[in-house]
Amino acid sequence: AIFPPELRFAIVKAFSSFSNYFSTNCYFDITEIDGVNTNELYNAVQLYLSNSASISGGRLSITRALNSSATTFGLAKNDTLVDNFNGMTIHWEHIVTQRQSQTFSLSWRAVPDEKRGFVLRVKKNHKPLVLNSYLDHIMDRSTQIRRRNQDRFLYTNSRGGSLDSRGNPWEAVAFKHPSTFETLAMDPAKKSMILDDLREFADGKLFYQKTGRAWKRGYLLYGPPGTGKSSMIAAMANYLGYDVYDLELSEVNRNSELRKLLMKTTEKSIIVIEDIDCSINLTNRKKGGRACGNCDLSPPPSRHSDTRGGLNEEGGNPITLSGLLNFTDGLWSCCGSERIFIFTTNHIDKLDPALLRSGRMDMHIFMSYCSLPALMILLKNYLGLKEEEIEETMMREFEDLIEKAKMTPADVGEVLIRNRRDKGKAVTELLKELQTRAEKAREKGISTGEKNPTEIMVEEEQEKRALEIPKVGNGETVENCDDGEDEGKKF
Numbered sequence: 001a002i003f004p005p006e007l008r009f010a011i012v013k014a015f016s017s018f019s020n021y022f023s024t025n026c027y028f029d030i031t032e033i034d035g036v037n038t039n040e041l042y043n044a045v046q047l048y049l050s051n052s053a054s055i056s057g058g059r060l061s062i063t064r065a066l067n068s069s070a071t072t073f074g075l076a077k078n079d080t081l082v083d084n085f086n087g088m089t090i091h092w093e094h095i096v097t098q099r100q101s102q103t104f105s106l107s108w109r110a111v112p113d114e115k116r117g118f119v120l121r122v123k124k125n126h127k128p129l130v131l132n133s134y135l136d137h138i139m140d141r142s143t144q145i146r147r148r149n150q151d152r153f154l155y156t157n158s159r160g161g162s163l164d165s166r167g168n169p170w171e172a173v174a175f176k177h178p179s180t181f182e183t184l185a186m187d188p189a190k191k192s193m194i195l196d197d198l199r200e201f202a203d204g205k206l207f208y209q210k211t212g213r214a215w216k217r218g219y220l221l222y223g224p225p226g227t228g229k230s231s232m233i234a235a236m237a238n239y240l241g242y243d244v245y246d247l248e249l250s251e252v253n254r255n256s257e258l259r260k261l262l263m264k265t266t267e268k269s270i271i272v273i274e275d276i277d278c279s280i281n282l283t284n285r286k287k288g289g290r291a292c293g294n295c296d297l298s299p300p301p302s303r304h305s306d307t308r309g310g311l312n313e314e315g316g317n318p319i320t321l322s323g324l325l326n327f328t329d330g331l332w333s334c335c336g337s338e339r340i341f342i343f344t345t346n347h348i349d350k351l352d353p354a355l356l357r358s359g360r361m362d363m364h365i366f367m368s369y370c371s372l373p374a375l376m377i378l379l380k381n382y383l384g385l386k387e388e389e390i391e392e393t394m395m396r397e398f399e400d401l402i403e404k405a406k407m408t409p410a411d412v413g414e415v416l417i418r419n420r421r422d423k424g425k426a427v428t429e430l431l432k433e434l435q436t437r438a439e440k441a442r443e444k445g446i447s448t449g450e451k452n453p454t455e456i457m458v459e460e461e462q463e464k465r466a467l468e469i470p471k472v473g474n475g476e477t478v479e480n481c482d483d484g485e486d487e488g489k490k491f
């Protein structure tokens with residue numbers, strides 16, 4: 001009663017700042033449940049600490065998530081751990097307390113009866129470092145760990161536009177394709193080029209930010225059936241640890257649906273459209289309010305004069321090329337980052353230049369018939385046969401026949417599997433098959449004027465560059481049906 005309230009308040013304040021002044025530590029509480037929401041940071045910290053190198057606690061909790069192929073360790077009840085980050089020392093403590101018995105009125109709502117949380121302690125002067133970078137670092141690391149632990153998913157839109165109970169148009173199954181870059185039979189140089197490209201992409205967050213580009217990349221895989229296009233996609237997914245979205249274009253009824261599908265894809269994913277030449281009528285292109293001679297097949301121009309919008313809501317129009325390009329290229333393609341688009345086709349010559357121009361599909365990868373280096377990989381994988389184990393005469397025969405025979409890796413694999421119990425037989429059978437095919441090819445006269453894959457790659461590069469040239473503004477020129485400039489640049 002002696003002190004007026006203001007004064008009392010001032011004294012308390014002075015006292016608390018006084019004690020603050022002498023305390024050199026700063027604490028952060030990260031509780032599991034914040035109000036009614038689960039605290040994402042709590043889970044992240046849990047995962048992060050589970051992987052921290054300096055785990056020394058005497059008691060660890062072990063968990064294994066559904067569909068996961070790895071076990072994670074965590075701090076058990078009231079255990080502590082020390083972490084280091086950029087020269088700062090962080091003390092973590094996992095606090096678990098029993099929740100006070102709840103009243104009956106509350107008990108029907110499922111709340112865990114333990115209250116769990118992490119307490120982070122650092123030196124006070126490190127507070128900005130925690131807030132500005134350490135927490136982000138934890139979030140990043142934990143996403144990485146989660147991705148590594150969890151088996152990935154393969155999504156399809158086979159339900160034809162209908163949604164599941166949670167409004168998701170994609171159907172998911174566990175993705176367990178065994179194909180890797182090691183098992184993939186192709187030219188080693190080409191392989192490492194692709195690997196480098198993928199790595200650079202995955203590590204390119206800052207680059208894409210700095211250059212203002214959407215963090216996505218497009219690959220076009222083309223080549224005859226059985227040359228490993230689908231296997232390559234699986235290998236890429238396995239290499240990067242991405243999910244795969246297998247987009248069935250024939251199940252998509254309109255451009256707006258396509259957009260919805262895209263919006264429901266997650267980060268770090270590969271979006272695949274197989275056999276692009278078969279799944280979309282490539283002449284069915286929409287022009288922004290402009291009719292053009294060779295585009296008679298296209299539906300009437302949309303009310304929106306903007307082609308890029310692709311906002312074609314007027315009842316059940318099939319998707320158009322512009323809709324598809326918008327999907328991979330337009331603003332909507334950026335509503336999530338770190339995504340790879342892959343198109344595959346057996347007939348690159350059937351594709352529209354608009355689809356091929358640079359910036360759309362960043363890399364064109366030709367999957368060719370089995371070459372000698374590819375054959376060596378197959379022999380090693382299927383029979384465990386090393387290059388030096390193969391007799392020189394046989395090697396020379398392989399060398400002589402392999403390009404002429406035009407056998408796909410799938411065909412070679414078939415022969416090898418059939419005879420895999422007997423290495424010697426497998427090799428001789430394969431030679432026989434190669435001879436027969438080379439002979440047939442010679443009779444048909446196809447084998448004249450062959451180009452080897454590297455030559456084709458170089459040509460592609462040149463053609464790709466040629467396609468880049470008629471780029472004006474945001475590249476709309478290439479989409480014009482009536483511009484003759486592109487006509488000569490067909491593949």
Ligand SMILES: Nc1ncnc2c1ncn2[C@@H]1O[C@H](COP(=O)(O)OP(=O)(O)OP(=O)(O)O)[C@@H](O)[C@H]1O
Pocket residue numbers: 183184185186223224225226227228229230231232346367408409410411413
């Ligand atoms: N380059 C390759 N390396 C290793 N295995 C291959 C390769 N190409 C094909 N195969 C084998 O052949 C089978 C078929 O290959 P895949 O499905 O990848 O061919 P594809 O190019 O996608 O054919 P399609 O054009 O018909 O879709 C695979 O199961 C794989 O085992």
Ligand SMILES: [Mg+2]
Pocket residue numbers: 229230231274
């Ligand atoms: Mg395929």
